[in-house]
Amino acid sequence: MPMVLVKGAIIQCTHGGQLQLSAGDSRLTVGDNGAITSGMEAGLTFGSPTSPVSGMLSPCSAQTPTTPSTFVACVTAPAVAGVSKKLTVGNVPVLLDSATGSTVSGAGPGKWSVSSAGQIKLESV
Numbered sequence: 337m338p339m340v341l342v343k344g345a346i347i348q349c350t351h352g353g354q355l356q357l358s359a360g361d362s363r364l365t366v367g368d369n370g371a372i373t374s375g376m377e378a379g380l381t382f383g384s385p386t387s388p389v390s391g392m393l394s395p396c397s398a399q400t401p402t403t404p405s406t407f408v409a410c411v412t413a414p415a416v417a418g419v420s421k422k423l424t425v426g427n428v429p430v431l432l433d434s435a436t437g438s439t440v441s442g443a444g445p446g447k448w449s450v451s452s453a454g455q456i457k458l459e460s461v
Contacts, residue, residue, distance in 0.1 A: 337459040338432035340364075340423065341372035345454035346393065349410040349439050350446040353382030353396030355389070357454070364425045366455040373428040374419050377412055377437065377448075384409040398443035408442030418450070423460040432460060 343360035357377075360370025382396035383389035384407035396409040418435025433453040439446040
């Protein structure tokens with residue numbers, strides 16, 4: 337069964353960017369880290385080599401197709417998969433380690449996925 341995402345989970349984009357999630361809903365915690373609920377993953381920027389962001393573990397390498405090219409880090413869209421069907425916090429589903437979604441950048445569309453749930457204790461369906 338998939339793990340529930342919590343604060344500290346790591347997501348990655350198709351261009352190599354990795355971002356550690358810095359907020360969760362404290363009404364459900366695992367190891368003192370709040371669960372990530374649906375919607376919290378939307379609108380996050382991975383950061384680039386020229387524009388780092390808080391929580392960036394590795395920069396997104398997406399670049400514009402123009403010459404000269406510039407870095408344009410991916411921004412996450414809401415999850416299209418990996419949203420729990422049974423576990424909610426305040427009637428909002430939690431995200432699971434199977435969560436994925438699309439990204440938008442000046443380089444065109446991409447995808448994001450989970451590389452670490454941030455915990456290994458709580459599973460859901």
